[in-house]
Amino acid sequence: MNINGSCQCGAIEYQVSGELLATLMCYCTECHKVSAGYGTMTVLIDQNNFKLNKGTLKLWQRSSDSGNMNRAHFCGDCGNRIYHQNPDKPDIIRLKTGTLGNSADYTPQAHLWLKSAPAWVLIPKDTLTFQTQPPLANLLALIKEQ
Numbered sequence: 001m002n003i004n005g006s007c008q009c010g011a012i013e014y015q016v017s018g019e020l021l022a023t024l025m026c027y028c029t030e031c032h033k034v035s036a037g038y039g040t041m042t043v044l045i046d047q048n049n050f051k052l053n054k055g056t057l058k059l060w061q062r063s064s065d066s067g068n069m070n071r072a073h074f075c076g077d078c079g080n081r082i083y084h085q086n087p088d089k090p091d092i093i094r095l096k097t098g099t100l101g102n103s104a105d106y107t108p109q110a111h112l113w114l115k116s117a118p119a120w121v122l123i124p125k126d127t128l129t130f131q132t133q134p135p136l137a138n139l140l141a142l143i144k145e146q
């Protein structure tokens with residue numbers, strides 16, 4: 001399965017193939033900034049399954065509260081965030097679903113950082129929720145069990 005994606009201005013085009021490892025919704029305050037809204041949806045994929053077809057991504061990085069580096073790859077023209085990657089664990093990239101061609105087709109398997117979610121957010125029953133965020137390996141294991 002191939003899925004095409006692009007940034008808001010079209011300078012960046014990419015393709016995703018293979019299996020999606022997880023679909024996550026995050027309401028942390030960093031994601032408020034990234035989305036200029038209240039959170040972001042992300043699919044985790046193997047970095048080998050991401051192919052940049054057009055343009056050059058710009059890089060901005062910060063260290064998270066847990067001490068991990070978080071590298072943000074984005075369009076230098078329109079500023080649209082495409083994916084995040086931890087340089088210490090580069091095998092998995094966290095792609096922002098809003099830039100995918102079928103962006104409305106994703107349903108979160110887990111909701112993270114409810115602690116900073118707006119009070120009006122409604123989470124479907126029987127969905128994994130976390131006040132903050134568990135380590136990635138634990139989260140993937142919990143999603144598999146569902």
Ligand SMILES: [Zn+2]
Binds near residue numbers: 007011
């Ligand atoms: Zn752009």
Ligand SMILES: [Zn+2]
Binds near residue numbers: 026030
């Ligand atoms: Zn977040």
